[in-house]
Each structure stands twice: as C-alpha cells, then as structure tokens.
Amino acid sequence: MFLISCLIICYLIKLARLYYRTYWSVQRLSAIPQPPIDSYMSGHAKTLNKWKKENKMLELWIKWHNTYGDTFVFYISTRPIMWTADPEILKEITTDLRHYQKFDGLPNRSLYGQRLVGTESILSGNGLSWALKRKVMSQFFAKVNMEELFYKCKPHMEGTELSRWKTLIGSGKIIELHDQLAITFTSYLMVMGFHNFMGSEKIAKNVYKILEALPKQLNSWLSFLCTEAKDETVKMIHEMRTEAKRAVMESNKKKNLLKRRGEKPSTTNMLGFLIDANNQTVSGQKRSLDDTTMYTIDDIMTVCLVMDNMVKQISSLFMLLNDEPECQKKMFKELRETSIDTFEGLNSLKYTEQCILECLRLRPVLTRGTRTYNFKKQEECKFGQYMVHERSVRVVFSEYVLHHSPKYWEDPEKFDPERWYPGFVPDPFSYMPFFVGSRGCIGKHMAMMLMKLTLSVLAKNFDMEQKFDPEKMPDFTQEFAVMRLINNVDMWVQPHQPTEGC
DSSP states (O other), rough: HHHHHHHHHHHHHHHHHHHHHHHHHHHHHHTSOOOOOSSSBBBHHHHHHHHHHHOOHHHHHHHHHHHSSSSSEEEEEEEEEEEEHHHHHHHHHHHHHHHEEOOSSSOOOOOTTOOOOOOOOTTTOOHHHHHHHHHHHHHOOOOGGGHHHHHHHHOOOIIIIIHHHHHTTOOOOEEEEEHHHHHHHHHHHHHHTTOOOOOOOOHHHHHHHHHHHHHHHEEEEEEOOOOHHHHHHHHHHHHHHHHHHHHHHHHHHHHHHHHHHHHHOOOOOHHHHHHHHEEEHHHTTOOOOHHHHHHHHHHHHHHHHHHHHHOOOOOOOOHHHHHHHHHHHHHHHHHHSOOOOSHHHHOOHHHHHHHHEEEEHHHOHHHEEEEEEESSSSGGGGGTTEEEEEEEEEEEOOOHHHOOOOOSSSSSTOGGGGGGGGTTTOOTTTTTTTGGGGGGGGHHHHHHHHHHHHHHHHHHHHEEEEEEOSEEEEEEESSSSSEEEESOOOEEEEOOOOOTOO
C-alpha cells in the first residue's frame, strides 16, 4: 500500500511539473501571438488531432496564419514550436545552415527496424559530407546537362514505354493514372545507368507499397502492425536494397573497364554520379568501401522515392484540370501541335509549363518543412521581432500555406495558369515547390523536363478523360509533410482520334 501511494505521488508530481513547465513557457512567450491553448498538459494537441482526423491540418495552418500573422507559437505537450511565414525568417532558414538544421527527431530513418534511407543520403544528410555529395551530384542535375539527358530519355519514352502504354490501353480502357505513371517514371531510371536494377514495374509497385506502409508506421510508432504487413514491407525493402547493391557493384565494374580503356563515363549516368559522390564523401571521412556501397544504396532508395513525387505531381495536375476542362483542352492542343524532336521544342511548351507551375503552387509535393534553430548566445535568442528565451527552438513553415496566401497571390484558390505570364517571377519566399537556397531541390530541371516529355508523348498518342468516382474523389492527405494521394485517379484512355482544332 505504501509503495502504491509513493507511485501515485510521483505520478502527480510529474503531472504538476509538466503543467507548470507549459504554464511558464506560455508566460515567457506571451508576447508572441498564439492560439488559445487546449490545456497546460497537452498544449494544442487536442486541436491538432481533431483537424488531423478530418484531414484539414493545412486548413488549420491557414486559419492560424490568417488570425495570428506570419509568426506565432503553438505547443505540443510542453514543447513550444515556432510557426512562421515571415519572408525574412524564411530567408535565414534557407541560407543560415550553421544555426538552422534539418530536424532529425522524426522517425523516418527506418521502417520496422529495417533500414530504408539513412542519415547520409542526398536528401537527409547534413554537414560537410552532405555538401560534398551535393556538389558532385549538381553536375548531373545541372540545367546544361538536361539537353543530353532529354535526347536519351525521349527515344525510350517514344519507344519501349509508349509500346507498353499502347498494349495496356488497346482500343480504350479506364486506368489508375498514378500506377501507370509510376512505372513510366521509374523506367527512366533504366536510361540513367540503373540497367541491372529490378524492372521499372517492380520498382514502382515496391515504392508505392513502401510509401503506403510509412504512414502506418508514423501513426503507430509505439504499436505493432500485423506480422504479415510488417514482413511484406520488410521483404520489399530488403529486395530493393539487395538489387541496389547489385547495381552498384555492376556499375563499378563498368566504370573500371572504361577507366582501363581511357574512356570517360556518360554524363547522363546518374548511378555513376551517385557512386562518385559517395566515393569522395567516404574518402574525405576516411571510411571503408563498404560505407560507399551503403550510402549509394541509400541514395538509390531516395531517388526511387523522389521519382514518385513527379508521378504525384502529374496525377495532381489531372485532378485540378477536372474542374478546368478549357485549360486541359488548351494544354493538350499545345502538346499535340508542338514538335519535341528537339530540346528547344520541348522548352517551347510554355502553356504546359504554366499548368505545371500552377499545379506545383496549389498542390506542392512538400507541404511543410521543419528546422531546429540553435541560437548563438542566450541573450541573442531572438526569432524575427520576438524574444523566445530558449537556446534551441523547433521551427515549422508551410509551402502550402504560402502558396495559398492572398498576401502573395490574387484569388489563391483558383487554378489559373495564366498568372504565370512570360516574365512573371514570384517572390522566392512565397513560392517554394522545390524549396530555395542551398537545400533547394537540385533535380528541379530534370523533373520539369521529364514531366513535359511524358505529357507530350501521351497527349500525342492518347485521348484522356477523368473518370473519378463521385463518392471517392481523389484528394491528398494533409497529415504528412510529403503529399500523399487518397483514392484512385481513374482516367479513360483511348488511342487519339484527331478532331478539328485538336
């Protein structure tokens, strides 16, 4: 009985400490705008969970932003979190890598104990090793290299991949667009040096299933999924990593053969660049060759996951065009009438590019970001115009909120490709689909090139019409930082029947 009483007292003391910790934090930060707190025990967790369950998390950010301004604070349990859309602070976040660091506390480094993407990948890395790797990989993704890559991807799309689509469609068929585009975009990897990696259809299916399993892991971090689902996901990850290792070893053999012959490797061989980048990173840190292979595998897995982002973007474009048939008609007219025999022809698809840019505004793949800000000195703990009285603070910002802000965009909820008229350049901190600064997406030029190429070939050969289920309209979940589609993006596809004016 005495022991139970002691445990109860200890528990009550712990609760009291949590209560007062939040209470005094709220008082210290009272000068900073903040939504009414649910309780000093849970902070704003109740409100956040309510909007999360209704799939309206981003709408909550917009509501708070419109009510409390560009910078405010909210609480998860006792932890204060700064939310900002202040351009000056966003500029610091994108340039000051010494004090703003990627937040590593999220459970996204493994899946059920199985390594998925390590902390040294091209996306998740930090510090000098990441900077060196990015410098090497930037040569592959450079804008000047896209023309050569285009002439390598175009025959593949117009040949092998188009034949697959024609066989699939026959005289006409309803398809799930995301599934088929996933196969198309992962097949581009075969053109970029991943010749011995598993087939594009297998990659696409594995990536999709792994991504589907990730939210379950994040939502049930302390609970166990059924053994069957767990084992299946681990098996897929293991299979992809095994095949990736085989591809790395095979690529190294080819590289050594070219070196003996005195030949230079292709500038369109992404896998070769990944291996070189990790070789330089490992040699600079005096690590083993096994580390090179392991880090390269991480990057291959990352590339596969990122290719799916392009698939989601085109799927989102057709979701938005469902309510804008005239825009879709105009885009398809341009795609069919413009020859892409040359790279200049592809770049002349201006209206198509405007539609993609507008889709990236309304449905950015990355909806929000997180950083940890470490202040230099206690007396300099200033966040924008506010003193925060903390040596380190977690910062949250949202590309989605910025893209839907009437402060920067006229009629922000409207899909309007015409807003991207020639010469229009948005404020870099109001439009960040690829992020900006030193951690901006190095693959944005490749993404635009592949999306326009794919749309052009499909439009020239097929008529496409949305056939969404009215009771299960395609949408996206607002729960996670990376956009995830909900429900099927069903499209009726048939061989193109030329009509007047199209």
